[in-house]
Amino acid sequence: MQLKAILLDLDGTIYRGSEPIPGAKAFLRRLDQLALPYLILTNNSTRTPAQVSDHLQSMGIVCPPDRILTSSQAAAAFIGQGRVYCIGEDGLQQALQKQGIELAESEVSHVAVGMDRGITYAKIERAARLIRAGALFIGSNPDRCFPNEGGISPGNGAILAAIAATADQQPTIIGKPERAIVDIALARLGVSAHEAVLIGDNLETDIPAGVRAGVPTVFLLTGVSSRADLTSRAEQPTWIAENYAELNHLLDLWLAKESQSSPCRITMHALYSGSQGHGTPYPYALE
Numbered sequence: 551m552q553l554k555a556i557l558l559d560l561d562g563t564i565y566r567g568s569e570p571i572p573g574a575k576a577f578l579r580r581l582d583q584l585a586l587p588y589l590i591l592t593n594n595s596t597r598t599p600a601q602v603s604d605h606l607q608s609m610g611i612v613c614p615p616d617r618i619l620t621s622s623q624a625a626a627a628f629i630g631q632g633r634v635y636c637i638g639e640d641g642l643q644q645a646l647q648k649q650g651i652e653l654a655e656s657e658v659s660h661v662a663v664g665m666d667r668g669i670t671y672a673k674i675e676r677a678a679r680l681i682r683a684g685a686l687f688i689g690s691n692p693d694r695c696f697p698n699e700g701g702i703s704p705g706n707g708a709i710l711a712a713i714a715a716t717a718d719q720q721p722t723i724i725g726k727p728e729r730a731i732v733d734i735a736l737a738r739l740g741v742s743a744h745e746a747v748l749i750g751d752n753l754e755t756d757i758p759a760g761v762r763a764g765v766p767t768v769f770l771l772t773g774v775s776s777r778a779d780l781t782s783r784a785e786q787p788t789w790i791a792e793n794y795a796e797l798n799h800l801l802d803l804w805l806a807k808e809s810q811s812s813p814c815r816i817t818m819h820a821l822y823s824g825s826q827g828h829g830t831p832y833p834y835a836l837e
């Protein structure tokens with residue numbers, strides 16, 4: 551493997567709640583120092599890259615908007631050109647417009663659906679009718695629900711389900727766990743699948759997205775999924791890292807193997823099967 555780029559998840563990988571995950575900030579800085587390009591992939595379709603960048607900045611993490619790929623941007627790139635009926639917030643609307651796509655309410659080539667807290671019966675009805683008339687049905691991300699103040703709130707998956715039921719058709723999903731967002735990330739970075747590594751905390755989204763796109767994955771145990779969840783998943787990560795100290799150790803190994811120009815898979819599988827590198831002495835300071 552010649553490592554040319556890193557793909558990272560956002561929530562549960564870079565931060566949790568309003569706190570950065572220990573080591574995340576230093577890891578991004580290390581990637582910059584190594585001149586190793588990275589892209590942060592988020593299924594969140596409501597925020598623009600600039601808004602994500604500002605949010606990271608508020609936690610002391612410097613990450614320019616061009617290092618962020620939202621599921622909305624990926625949906626816009628996937629659609630490419632056309633006339634689109636958009637259900638969604640700023641993140642999706644701006645992404646489509648930046649792509650040069652015309653937003654319209656009739657005679658459209660696509661219906662693009664992202665999370666929309668202003669969703670109405672009329673929007674669902676219009677979307678379904680346009681899809682039944684032949685428009686391609688695109689969903690930015692399939693997340694059904696998310697924890698919110700006071701409990702669980704409906705996510706884009708819930709909106710997609712209502713439209714799918716009415717249109718009698720399932721959407722093409724762009725975000726994780728599907729591969730489109732990863733393919734678009736690789737294209738943006740100009741690298742092929744085996745030249746990248748995808749790092750994420752979620753066994754239901756991040757790891758399958760990487761597996762489906764043919765990108766080696768690291769399951770980082772800093773977020774929603776636990777080691778015990780591995781047994782119930784068909785799509786397994788290439789490596790496991792308990793925290794950023796172990797992730798830095800993996801990066802050392804990839805870079806070392808690269809300089810020896812030998813395949814690193816063997817070493818990594820050994821690590822994976824053991825995968826108990828707790829307390830590995832490591833020279834990079836955690837934050």
Ligand SMILES: [Mg+2]
Pocket residue numbers: 559560561562563750751752773
């Ligand atoms: Mg995550």
